[in-house]
Amino acid sequence: MTPSIEQALKDDRVIDITTIGRKTGEPRRIEIWFHRVDGRYYITGTPGARSWYANLVATPEFTFHLKQSTRADLPALATPVEGAEKIRVLDAIKASITGSNVTLDPATSPLVEVTWAETA
Template sequence: MASLEQALAQDRVVDITTTGRTSGEPRRIEIWFERFDDRYWITGTPGSRGWYANLLATPDFTFHLKESAQADLLAHARPVTGEEKARVLAGIMTELPAFAGKLTDASPLVEVTFDGIPGSGDRD
């Protein structure tokens, strides 16, 4: 089984559990995450996304590794906008050509930091 650091470097599909912005109940979904510029990001195609609205209301969430390693990581989402958003989305599309043309300024984007994991944007 891979270490947490290896999983964060090579895996792409995770589950996240957010807090429902209206209900206050946990909401778990499967989602892709990206690594760009030695940081971690969650994005998607343009449109309204429940996970994004939930993270705007309550930025602390659980990031569930489930591919090469299994772990539930405490995480924090920081919404990304403006020039930083344009730079990150362009970088993601360059590294993952399948996303080329699918991510726009209307795409949701958050940077993910982890609690207690040295070298992974940890907040300790």
């Protein structure tokens, strides 16, 4: 990764992701926040069913679009996070969002870990 991408992954929060629709097979792009916890990257959302999460469960390959301090389209993979690890990560995310009334519930908030797909 280039230094500008590494810096964006360290400092930015707002991205777009493009998933593949689980029903339509069509690309779906949305804006969302990402979080860095212990050097790993995560995407979560408020409690409830989320289409982006269902799409990632069905097709884990997606595009992670940096758009704040730099622009880059990164091929990525999503892995759902559950159990004690989910509680730990959501607690860390809540602690990092000071001054916010964000609700994250381990029972109903979606959470995926993002890893970078190998590129040829």
